[in-house]
Amino acid sequence: MAAKDIYHDTVITALEKDGWTITDDPLTLKIGRRTAMIDLGAEKLIAAQREQQKIAVEIKSFLSPSPLKDLENALGQFIVYARVLDRQDPDRLLYLAIKNSVFKNIFSEEIGQLLLETTELRLIIFDAKMEEIIQWIP
C-alpha cells in the first residue's frame, strides 16, 4: 500500500469544510489484474439539482527536487486514473489536489499553463495552514 501524502488529513478537512462527505479512503479501482488506489472519494448533495455529485481526489505534494518531474508524474497518474474512471465510474470527476504554493510555482509557469489549457487536468487548490479549499480549476 502506498504511503499517504503528508497533506492527506489536511485535504479531508478542507473537503469536509466545503460540504463534502468522504466516502472512500482510498478509492480502489481494479483494471484487469492491476489495482489503482486514488487517495479519496467524496460526495456532496447539490440541492438545486437534487443530485449527488461524486469526485475522486489524488493529493500531490510536489516535494521532489524537480517540479517538472513531479508535474509529469502527477499528470501521468491523473490521466491513467481518469481513463479508468471514465470506464468504471463515469459520473465521478477526478481532481488533483495541490497546495497553493505549488499552484503559484510550476502551475503558473508556461509549462503548467500549457498543460491546464491542453489536457483534462482538474485541480483543487488548498491552503495547508487554513485547511481550506481556495479554488477549483476548472
Add this chain to the structure above:
Amino acid sequence: MAAKDIYHDTVITALEKDGWTITDDPLTLKIGRRTAMIDLGAEKLIAAQREQQKIAVEIKSFLSPSPLKDLENALGQFIVYARVLDRQDPDRLLYLAIKNSVFKNIFSEEIGQLLLETTELRLIIFDAKMEEIIQWIP
C-alpha cells in the same frame, strides 16, 4: 543531466537500421524557464513524398517493481513532451520506445490497451537482442 536509459544505444542502432538519421542526442526543448530533454531526435527522407519525416523518441525500460507506476510516469512524460512539441515543433511526432517484453506485459493488459485506445500515446517496440524495431503503434 538525466542518466541515459540502458537501451539508449540499442534504440539508436535500431533506428539507424530502419533508415533514420539521429539528429539530436538529446533533443532539448525550452519552455519558459524549464528545460525538457527528450532522448533522441531523428529524421528520415520519405522518398515518395519527397519530404523529411521528423520524430522525437523517449526510451523507457520499465525496470521499477511497479509496471503500473512506470506506465503512469512514462505517460505523463509523453504528454508533457507532446504538448511542448505541438507548440514548438509541430511537425515532429513523439514516440515512446519500449522493448518487446514490456509491450507484451503491461501494454497488452487491459490498462495498457485502454491507454493506447484513449490517449495519444505512440510506441516504437524494439527487440533488444536483435537491435531492431519490431512495430510502430500506430
